[in-house]
Amino acid sequence: MTTVDIAAPHSVCDQEVAIPVGAVELAAHLRIPDHPIGIVVFAHGSGSNRHNPRNTFVVEVFAGHRLGMLSIDLLTSAEAIDDAKVFDVGLLGSRLAIARRCLRSSPICRELPVGYFGAGSEAPAALWAAAEPRDNIRAVVVRGARPDLAGARLGNVMAPTLFVLGGLDIRVHTVNRRAAAAMRCEHRVTVLAGHGLGSADPQTSQRAAYVAAMWFAEQLRAHRGPAAGPTQYRDVDESVG
Template sequence: MTNDSSTIDVAIGPHRLEGSLFLPQDPRGLIIFAHGSGSSRFSPRNRYVAERLLAQGFACLLFDLLTAEEGDYRRNVFDIPLLGARVIEAIAWAGAESDVSRLPIGLFGASTGAAAALTAAAEEPRVAAVVSRGGRPDLAGDALRRVQAPTLLIVGGLDYGVIELNRSAQQSLSCRNRLDIVPGATHLFEEPGTLESVVERATKWFIDHLDATRDE
């Protein structure tokens, strides 16, 4: 975390979902993260991405999509409509928080969280951009056709099967979109330099689309 930023523990929406808001001085936008199955707001990869986005002036919200009790039921982890609704709750929460209420919103989804982010974007016109990291956008189903926010799909070049699922999902998107394949990366982007490549691509996407929204 940078010296001129702060981290605030927050509770999101009626379910009081636990979260952390990373807040720089004079933020240029808010990035809401949707983690994948079996993960949480403490995802080390998402927190790394958040810290890098924070350094570029973006506020970042990482939160648990499920309560502790809900997480005990495996089916909830893959309930995309439920997870998408929780992302919408986070967007509504942000709209009522004075520190971030006027900021353009981007969504960053990983794995199944990408489907949740796209499901939310299909319902929420306040979403200005979406980035998927190693995501399963195909799980968003018919919602893909209603997404209007520019969407970047990032997949590892060695993430066989998921590449094809992303290509298939891309065909359902009518918004501005792009599929980026990171050479030499597997699903979790654990190889040297691959997560940094994700950050660079995501940062540029958010700068291009959130800054444009703020300037309107």
């Protein structure tokens, strides 16, 4: 594994990298397809890492939409069994922001618009990090779980944000809509037909990957800026492919 070797002058990249954060190094994988239109930082915490088949499927789907991806484990293996770190939204969010800033060291990546993708327990971390004012995040997708745990920072997110929910994830619908209602940026809540977004329902998770890829492709291709605008709340029930 190479430490922050993301400055290689190649337009196509597929390599393991390590990102130093304080006293630890975070494991990550950088995948840049030919002629990328943007790059997404995909956050992983406990219980699911960059090698999980469901997550590698997401990377492939995104590459098919000409989206690069930095797929990063926000916790070391030792930290992943520490509940204090697993549920520390500020810790995970700050590490995600550091990973985004490391992309500026790459001649290829620094020119690409950047988005955040947080699924499950990493959903609030993605929103926490997206609220950082100087990082110029262009799009966010959060999938399930508790994005409301980003708290007061939700109102500071300026990037267009998509909330993706499984049709039978009723227990998370309320908290996701509560989080969406706290935002001032363009946002959409999309409910996929089918079951939840857990590993027990791979088809819905696969549809979620395509929905997320289309959102990022649309937003990053447009290079839409982070300026705040009036709230645009759209609650969409959607079944994809």
